[in-house]
Amino acid sequence: MSDPAPFETFVLNYQDMVFSTAVRLLGNEAEAQDVAQEAFLRAWNHWENLAGSPTAGGWLKTVTRNLCLNHLERYRSRWKMFSDLSREDEDGEARELEFAAPDTLEQTLLTQDQRQLIETAIQKLPKDQRVALVLYHFEDMDYADIAKHLGVSLGKVKTDIFRAREALQKKLQPARESVGV
Amino acid sequence: MRAKRCKKNCNPPANPWVFDEEADMNERQNNQDRLAAWADHTLKQLPARPAPSTLAPRVLALVARQASAPWYRRPWMSWPRHFQILSVLIFSGVMAVVYSVLLPQLNAVSPTVNPDQWAQPVSTTVNLLGTLGNAAVAVLRSAQGWVLASVLGVVATLYFGCIGLGAACWRIVSNSR
Numbered sequence: 345m346s347d348p349a350p351f352e353t354f355v356l357n358y359q360d361m362v363f364s365t366a367v368r369l370l371g372n373e374a375e376a377q378d379v380a381q382e383a384f385l386r387a388w389n390h391w392e393n394l395a396g397s398p399t400a401g402g403w404l405k406t407v408t409r410n411l412c413l414n415h416l417e418r419y420r421s422r423w424k425m426f427s428d429l430s431r432e433d434e435d436g437e438a439r440e441l442e443f444a445a446p447d448t449l450e451q452t453l454l455t456q457d458q459r460q461l462i463e464t465a466i467q468k469l470p471k472d473q474r475v476a477l478v479l480y481h482f483e484d485m486d487y488a489d490i491a492k493h494l495g496v497s498l499g500k501v502k503t504d505i506f507r508a509r510e511a512l513q514k515k516l517q518p519a520r521e522s523v524g525v
Numbered sequence: 526m527r528a529k530r531c532k533k534n535c536n537p538p539a540n541p542w543v544f545d546e547e548a549d550m551n552e553r554q555n556n557q558d559r560l561a562a563w564a565d566h567t568l569k570q571l572p573a574r575p576a577p578s579t580l581a582p583r584v585l586a587l588v589a590r591q592a593s594a595p596w597y598r599r600p601w602m603s604w605p606r607h608f609q610i611l612s613v614l615i616f617s618g619v620m621a622v623v624y625s626v627l628l629p630q631l632n633a634v635s636p637t638v639n640p641d642q643w644a645q646p647v648s649t650t651v652n653l654l655g656t657l658g659n660a661a662v663a664v665l666r667s668a669q670g671w672v673l674a675s676v677l678g679v680v681a682t683l684y685f686g687c688i689g690l691g692a693a694c695w696r697i698v699s700n701s702r
Binding site for chain 2: 367
């Protein structure tokens, strides 16, 4: 087997990327850690091919994304029940935050608090909306690819993403008078 | 809120409350585009979320354990190449032996089947199942209670033996955990 030392560097370099992808798709930190661990173990099992490869990061991201989608598919019914329950509990405590209107977004830079609130808002989105939104905006997949990966219609993907954006904006930007959206 | 009235009863250019379907669709599309741009701009600014401090040690501990394990305790995919080839050859040999032993037996059980008919798996299966069914009915009519219990016990043992064997094979091939 290979020498673990370079692999340790690899893990340290990519752990944030892997964890981010997993936690945004799954909406659960504990499950995201499990998936991240599995992704790195797969990387270790293919380390002979990955070591020194410039595409190792992309490979790892794709593996993580696929593991997350498999995980969501496998635990769909159980996951749905728990996420619906938790959303009911959390709906009442949404914090308000003002963002600049879209017209001025070029000048908008997010503060640490705002980033934290966006992450929380993403986590609270319904599963279908969150997964589609994350695949589109973070994974740079197009609508057709997302529909193919999730096994749903193109129309559903578009609707889910639109609703997710609307929900995010409603949660994060209550003062929307000047926005016109 | 925007009033929606029929064009027919109004003067489109003069009345600002006229519902212009095309303009309305364009405006909706613009709003959706602006929303999409806002979402993309906002989400793209998010940095990667820092992984928990326990993640890397957890992964490295597992990797160390896996690296120190003998090759046969690792997933089949990470076995040394020559052992992979050898295991495939052995498995193929075992399957060939089983097939060559079982095929004459199956032909004996179902006399209507000859070697040429193995190209027709459906009819072969139907014949075989029919023969087995007749045999089972004959056994049920003549057998005592303890015989039936013994047969069921053997079947159950074989069934759970297969599950255990399957689980062991799966653990070897897929993951060492």
